[in-house]
Amino acid sequence: xxxxxxxxxxxxxxxxxxxxxxxxxxxxxxxxxxxxxxxxxxxxxxxxxxxxxxxxxxxxxxxxxxxxxxxxxxxxxxxxxxxxxxxxxxxxxxxxxxxxxxxxxxxxxxxxxxxxxxxxxxxxxxxxxxxxxxxxxxxxxxxxxxxxxxxxxxxxxxxxxxxxxxxxxx
Amino acid sequence: xxxxxxxxxxxxxxxxxxxxxxxxxxxxxxxxxxxxxxxxxxxxxxxxxxxxxxxxxxxxxxxxxxxxxxxxxxxxxxxxxxxxxxxxxxxxxxxxxxxxxxxxxxxxxxxxxxxxxxxxxxxxxxxxxxxxxxxxxxxxxxxxxxxxxxxxxxxxxxxxxxxxxxxxxxxxxxxxxxxxxxxxxxxxxxxxxxxxxxxxxxxxxxxxxxxxxxxxxxxxxxxxxxxxxxxxxxxxxxxxxxxxxxxxxxxxxxxxxxxxxxxxxxxxxxxxxxxxxxxxxxxxxxxxxxxxxxxxxxxxxxxxxxxxxxxxxxxxxxxxxxxxxxxxxxxxxxxxxxxxxxxxxxxxxxxxxxxxxxxxxxxxxxxxxxxxxxxxxxxxxxxxxxxxxxxxxxxxxxxxxxxxxxxxxxxxxxxxxxxxxxxxxxxxxxxxxxxxxxxxxxxxxxxxxxxxxxxxxxxxxxxxxxxxxxxxxxxxxxxxxxxxxxxxxxxxxxxxxxxx
Numbered sequence: 001x002x003x004x005x006x007x008x009x010x011x012x013x014x015x016x017x018x019x020x021x022x023x024x025x026x027x028x029x030x031x032x033x034x035x036x037x038x039x040x041x042x043x044x045x046x047x048x049x050x051x052x053x054x055x056x057x058x059x060x061x062x063x064x065x066x067x068x069x070x071x072x073x074x075x076x077x078x079x080x081x082x083x084x085x086x087x088x089x090x091x092x093x094x095x096x097x098x099x100x101x102x103x104x105x106x107x108x109x110x111x112x113x114x115x116x117x118x119x120x121x122x123x124x125x126x127x128x129x130x131x132x133x134x135x136x137x138x139x140x141x142x143x144x145x146x147x148x149x150x151x152x153x154x155x156x157x158x159x160x161x162x163x164x165x166x167x168x169x170x
Numbered sequence: 171x172x173x174x175x176x177x178x179x180x181x182x183x184x185x186x187x188x189x190x191x192x193x194x195x196x197x198x199x200x201x202x203x204x205x206x207x208x209x210x211x212x213x214x215x216x217x218x219x220x221x222x223x224x225x226x227x228x229x230x231x232x233x234x235x236x237x238x239x240x241x242x243x244x245x246x247x248x249x250x251x252x253x254x255x256x257x258x259x260x261x262x263x264x265x266x267x268x269x270x271x272x273x274x275x276x277x278x279x280x281x282x283x284x285x286x287x288x289x290x291x292x293x294x295x296x297x298x299x300x301x302x303x304x305x306x307x308x309x310x311x312x313x314x315x316x317x318x319x320x321x322x323x324x325x326x327x328x329x330x331x332x333x334x335x336x337x338x339x340x341x342x343x344x345x346x347x348x349x350x351x352x353x354x355x356x357x358x359x360x361x362x363x364x365x366x367x368x369x370x371x372x373x374x375x376x377x378x379x380x381x382x383x384x385x386x387x388x389x390x391x392x393x394x395x396x397x398x399x400x401x402x403x404x405x406x407x408x409x410x411x412x413x414x415x416x417x418x419x420x421x422x423x424x425x426x427x428x429x430x431x432x433x434x435x436x437x438x439x440x441x442x443x444x445x446x447x448x449x450x451x452x453x454x455x456x457x458x459x460x461x462x463x464x465x466x467x468x469x470x471x472x473x474x475x476x477x478x479x480x481x482x483x484x485x486x487x488x489x490x491x492x493x494x495x496x497x498x499x500x501x502x503x504x505x506x507x508x509x510x511x512x513x514x515x516x517x518x519x520x521x522x523x524x525x526x527x528x529x530x531x532x533x534x535x536x537x538x539x540x541x542x543x544x545x546x547x548x549x550x551x552x553x554x555x556x557x558x559x560x561x562x563x564x565x566x567x568x569x570x571x572x573x574x575x576x577x578x579x580x581x582x583x584x585x586x587x588x589x590x591x592x593x594x595x596x597x598x599x600x601x602x603x604x605x606x607x608x609x610x611x612x613x614x615x616x617x618x619x620x621x622x623x624x625x626x627x628x629x630x631x632x633x634x635x636x637x638x639x640x641x642x643x644x645x646x647x648x649x650x651x652x653x654x655x656x657x658x659x660x661x662x663x664x665x666x667x668x669x670x
Binding site: 042043045046060061062063064065066070071073075079080082084097098099100101102114115117119120121122123124141142144147148150151154155157158161162164165168 | 209210211212215216218219222223225226229230232233267297298299300301379380381382385406407408411412413414416419476477478479482483485486502503504506507510511
């Protein structure tokens with residue numbers, strides 16, 4: 001009975017070790033497919049060069065079309081990185097970040113280049129997949145009541161002073 | 171015995187300072203107008219409040235300290251140095267009100283960096299900044315590049331006739347035209363003609379890049395202002411990397427070089443004297459120093475082996491080099507890539523280029539080509555004196571608009587200012603190292619601040635110590651004004667305290 005129990009424990013350990021080794025083997029190919037922050041991509045650029053990475057952030061500024069491809073810049077909260085993608089991927093981007101608007105939050109998977117030979121040695125990602133995680137939105141203008149009051153107050157003070165200085169001149 | 175300044179001295183300084191503040195307030199109508207036009211109500215109100223406040227202060231100073239007294243050298247120098255500090259404090263108001271700065275000190279840093287055409291930035295979340303605030307960031311570079319005091323007064327304030335002293339106080343020691351007001355207007359004319367041409371060129375490049383029409387020309391105008399005035403701000407956080415465009419890089423290189431040329435040389439080129447560009451000591455020195463520093467940078471990059479092709483090495487290396495040498499600070503690499511990838515030799519080449527700068531009477535900072543050229547000529551003259559027989563008469567000439575015989579009167583101030591710049595670069599580096607930053611990084615950032623360049627290896631950030639921020643502000647201010655007016659201000663303060 002005890003011997004049987006030992007055999008079971010041993011086979012469990014073997015299975016666990018095998019599973020761990022297998023997962024390590026498979027994960028090695030995809031480890032960079034986990035989202036990598038921009039700070040790490042820049043600081044460990046050599047390590048990630050030519051690897052498939054996943055990058056997540058807000059689309060900011062312009063979607064710049066170049067033939068059948070587009071450039072978009074995606075900001076992950078620290079730094080923005082240029083993403084080179086096909087026009088078809090870019091069609092799913094509805095909003096880009098700017099003043100009073102947040103851009104679509106996207107997850108990009110693609111090949112990272114430390115010094116892209118195709119794009120003037122820029123640090124970039126060539127996307128082979130794009131997923132919109134959250135839609136961007138336009139933000140409503142605040143009423144700015146206190147600023148309006150301050151502007152009015154200063155305006156009145158300026159007007160009075162200006163009239164006084166004119167009277168003084170005479 | 172040190173004489174205490176007279177009340178009249180304070181009056182005349184306060185009066186002209188008031189006029190400068192009014193001039194500065196009036197320039198804020200441009201971003202305010204854009205804010206209202208684009209329905210950016212909050213930003214428009216920021217500028218409206220700032221305009222009112224500046225006009226209030228200006229009116230109080232000009233009416234309370236009305237003065238008909240002519241400006242002396244001391245007054246002009248002090249107005250120039252104080253005006254830049256006042257412009258920093260007041261120009262920072264709308265920036266701080268934008269909510270994109272962590273502290274008022276950060277907004278002041280941004281304002282001084284803008285006015286001094288440096289380009290180091292502490293703005294937060296730049297990609298969501300309003301058009302009005304973004305325009306102001308670039309406009310202050312345009313104003314600062316031309317010279318806040320003389321240009322603002324000659325354009326915006328009626329009755330400004332004198333002021334050569336303030337012109338000199340702002341590190342412009344060459345009059346292009348006999349009258350300083352006409353000189354100021356010529357500088358504006360050159361700048362505005364190039365502004366129109368540059369904006370069109372960059373706007374078209376933007377359209378071809380796939381940007382929206384409004385953004386193309388807005389970015390075109392902003393990037394032109396910052397490139398021609400060798401500033402270095404951009405409307406987006408990625409700097410020039412945002413555009414992913416070779417034409418954009420080529421156009422900005424041309425604009426940066428135009429900005430680094432002496433306005434006097436611009437005048438002669440406009441007048442049809444094209445040969446001047448090949449004979450002038452500054453353009454010759456610039457050509458040589460660009461060659462030498464680029465060889466160093468290229469050797470360093472080649473040694474580091476980071477760029478796969480020579481053409482790519484040239485594109486990256488030459489762009490950062492021209493940007494550094496002209497004092498602009500545009501980057502097509504991320505700040506940390508300098509440290510992580512470029513290697514020491516390439517960085518040293520870039521630091522040398524930043525330390526040298528462009529032409530005198532241009533919008534650049536740093537030691538400047540005229541001084542480098544004069545010092546080299548003096549060195550050659552001294553070597554000739556040693557080699558040739560004692561009775562030989564050694565004369566050294568150089569060409570700067572006309573043929574000039576080299577004299578000690580030119581060499582001495584050139585050497586003094588050069589030494590002062592080297593000391594300024596060194597002091598900033600020591601402060602950086604005091605806070606634990608490595609030597610090369612500290613030297614890089616300090617040289618960039620003091621030479622009004624704006625290239626960053628990553629030290630400049632909101633998290634850097636406040637003392638270091640203040641150090642860089644002082645470096646930007648003293649570097650832009652080339653020391654004389656700053657030292658005069660310190661002398662004036664000392665005389666006020668200790669004088670009898």
